[in-house]
Amino acid sequence: MKINPLVKFGNVPVQTGTIAACYDYLLSPSEKIRALEKEGQLIRLKRGLYVVSEEVSRKPVNACLCANHIYGPSYVSQQWALRWYGLIPEQVYTMTSVTTKHSRKFENSLGRFTYEQVKPEYFAIGIDSVEENGVSFLIASREKALCDLILHDTYLPHQSVKGLWQYLEEDIRFDMDELPTFNVNIIEACAKFGRKENILNNLVKILKR
Structure with missing residues (x-):
């Protein structure tokens, strides 16, 4: 079973560029990030900053x-x-x-x-x-x-x-x-x-x- 690359970020907020590096094999990593947000895997904190959802990280999001x-x-x-x-x-x-x-x-x-x-x-x-x-x-x-x-x-x-x-x-x-x-x-x-x-x-x- 393939491990979700987002897991490694845990519950620490992460910049868009760092997330995009996980999907640099895709033609449009930014589209992938938008899809992950829509799926609920990423929570958008502000433009360019996300935190991985608890469902993915298995760690509570700390406000x-x-x-x-x-x-x-x-x-x-x-x-x-x-x-x-x-x-x-x-x-x-x-x-x-x-x-x-x-x-x-x-x-x-x-x-x-x-x-x-x-x-x-x-x-x-x-x-x-x-x-x-x-x-x-x-x-x-x-x-x-x-x-x-x-x-x-x-x-x-x-x-x-x-x-x-x-x-x-x-x-x-x-x-x-x-x-x-x-x-x-x-x-x-x-x-x-x-x-x-x-x-x-x-x-x-x-x-x-």
């Missing part, structure tokens, strides 16, 4: 890893990361990442992927590499994910400690019992290099209570 590859450098953050850590209760349907490039949006069969721009010195703070199902992806630490959300949320309370507490507890329904376990150094660094310094410093005050 966080796909997000890292769709637009980078980037790491998964904000509501998606907070939900992943179990810090907010609501389901999250858009995967938001942070990047040093211009803000962008992508949509594919896996879902909606958005990217928010920050300065490079802020970007580098509090990023974790996490291994899941045999692959590693970049995601914000718990502290960085919360700071990223505060920085990019268009709705924020009055710039006071009390207002921020209300925002966390009532508006995003954050698990307040976890706050004492947060690394305050990460938040202080975010306050130094990010926007909304006053609000992030109020978050530091809450942690130091």
Whole structure:
């Protein structure tokens, strides 16, 4: 039985050219790629980038890893990361990442992927590499994910400690019992290099209570 050449890519996103090299004996490898997508063997993440379906690779498609590859450098953050850590209760349907490039949006069969721009010195703070199902992806630490959300949320309370507490507890329904376990150094660094310094410093005050 002939082995499907796509299997070797596993569940790591792969460029069109790399896939086409598997079919260089054909007159039109690009037509073959379109046929494989139509058959469901390939999932199109964006123009020129695919991931092999779970039915072929026998490995689950990791949306966080796909997000890292769709637009980078980037790491998964904000509501998606907070939900992943179990810090907010609501389901999250858009995967938001942070990047040093211009803000962008992508949509594919896996879902909606958005990217928010920050300065490079802020970007580098509090990023974790996490291994899941045999692959590693970049995601914000718990502290960085919360700071990223505060920085990019268009709705924020009055710039006071009390207002921020209300925002966390009532508006995003954050698990307040976890706050004492947060690394305050990460938040202080975010306050130094990010926007909304006053609000992030109020978050530091809450942690130091």
